[in-house]
Amino acid sequence: MLPGFDPDVVKILARRLKKQGVKTLLKTKALGWEATDDGVRVQVENDDGKQWLDGDYVLVTVGRRANTKGLGLEDVGIELDGPFIQVDAQRRTSVSHIFAIGDVAGQPMLAHKATHEGEVVAEVIAGHDVAYDAKTVPAVVFTDPEVATAGLSEPEAAERGEIRVGKVPWGAVGRAITTGETDGFIKVILDKETHLVLGVTIIGYHASDLISEAALAIEMSAEGLDVGLTIHPHPTLGEGVMEAAKAALGEAIHILNR
Secondary structure, eight states, X not given: OOXXXXXXXXXXXXXXXXXXXXXXXXXXXXXXXXXXXXXXEEEXXXXXXXXXXXXXXXXOOOOOOOOOTTSXXXXXXXXXXXXXEOOOTTOBOSSTTOBOOGGGGOSOOXXXXXXXXXXXXXXXXXXXXXXXXXXXXXEEEOSSSEEEXXXXXXXXXXXHSOEEEEEEEGGGSHHHHHHTOOOOEEEEEEETTTOXXXXXXXXXXXHHHHHHHHHHHHHTTOBHHHHHTSOOOSSOTTHHHHHHHHHHTTOOSSSOOO
């Protein structure tokens, strides 16, 4: 489930889905589907063999791919990198007066990344010296609870060097308690020596709204103390980000410090 995400996040989400009565089949391949008198059924296959699943609808969400075939790109000399269009920092293609943005211009394939690229291209066309130079593109999974990330996950950061991690459960945040939404956590990852914010992972209520602060911290090369010493209003969910940054430094006040 959610390959590539922090295993701690996956545990929380799997537990919530099970509590909601959602059955998740992993390592399972869909072979096909057919309509029935009162809905649909899907045939799947896994280590237990083949089986049919009955339902009301089939929702196919297997990802996205760059749709660059049949556009005649080769006819005008635009170079490709696999399915993606090659672009430079200003999103120019190999044909200088043609630009490309969005999913066709490479990962991550997210709408807000495409919007930012579009703004960059508009500025370039207007004659301004602008380039795409984002350190991170935040990502959100709109599940229940929501999952949001910016920068490196804990496993990714650990592969690159020594880190400090501050993890605060929502049960330690007053506003989360009053709303009854205490499933999940906020995790802040810092470089062990420089204390620079390398990444933030949030799973829980309004994670999608909170991750922008994390993206800003990464973009401005903030240290853990920059976030931890920023006074956050109380009682708010944003306090959890502040507390997680402090926890990474051993200075949390609402949880035991490691």
